[in-house]
Amino acid sequence: MGILAGLINENVDRHTQDIITLTATASITTADHSGRTLLMGEVGGDAAATFTLPAATGTGSVFKFVVSVINTSNYLIKVADATDTIDGQIIITDADGTAATSFVTASTSDTITLNGTTSGGGAIGDYIELIDIASNQYSVSGMVTCAAGSNIATMFSATVS
């Protein structure tokens, strides 16, 4: 793991980020996952996979999850403990048309569920970015897809607290 504690000037030819494919339930860590592209790729897309974030301490760690395999048995991203919460919003597009809306977190939100249909994760490329911005605090943004034939529902809940 590299810690970039200074200026990052990205005016180079290009840079690439490492990719990690998450095929099953896993504990997410700064050392193994921060700053990498994290593919949610449960083989077959038919088994629940839960990704537990490290406790938020304000490290600036960025965890970007990208759907590479649609999973109708749920990808869950949740915080480490009852004191951590997630603030922000995720834009969701309804594949039945072109309408987009946004779900906003509640004050107690600590879990994100992409069920492959109503709550997002209905398309490869759907993504969520979480940033550890302070003690007990993640921020979230992202863009996901509600699968055709489904009605949108929030992906946020409080299952840890």
Add this chain to the structure above:
Amino acid sequence: MASFKMTQGISRVPEDVFVEDGMTVTSGGLTVTAGGVTVTAGTTTLGGSFVRDVVTLTATDAITQAEHAGRILLMGEVGGDAACTFTLPAATGSGDEYKFIVSVVNTSNYVIKVADATDTIDGSVVVTNDSTDGGTASLISWPTLAATDTITLDGTTTGGVNIGDYVLLTDIATNQYTVSGLLNASGTEATPFSASVS
């Protein structure tokens, strides 16, 4: 060129060190305490995890490449009740990115503006309207105008209502920034963009 393995490091070198055939750090990592690292060509491959530095902006500040580019810039005015103005460096096409994230909602304005009358900002931000905690809401997008050089998040109508709201500015050319972002607004929504510098 024959390989040479340094096992004890270099304690004092008055001139630059040139490595012609690659360099591998096998343990201990690489620490740069001043001067930075410059890559002028080729592909920079981040084959491991990495963490960006966090800077919390609690008051009006001049934004600089050296202190802020590529870092996570938290807008965190303590109390959320005092205006904070963040002035960008003059745009030169450096590629520098400045990502501002609301960590404390401020109803007395976070203002992000360019350095001088020749710089402008082009792009758009997506805004969620009148959302309720845990609820859903419609989206709108505010595009910039030709003369836009200032972004104001007032904690209500123009955005910055929620922790996690963000704007990303990129220095793409001389006198030119781009902007994108995702915000929440309340009340009768209004554009965050204006021209206060030109």
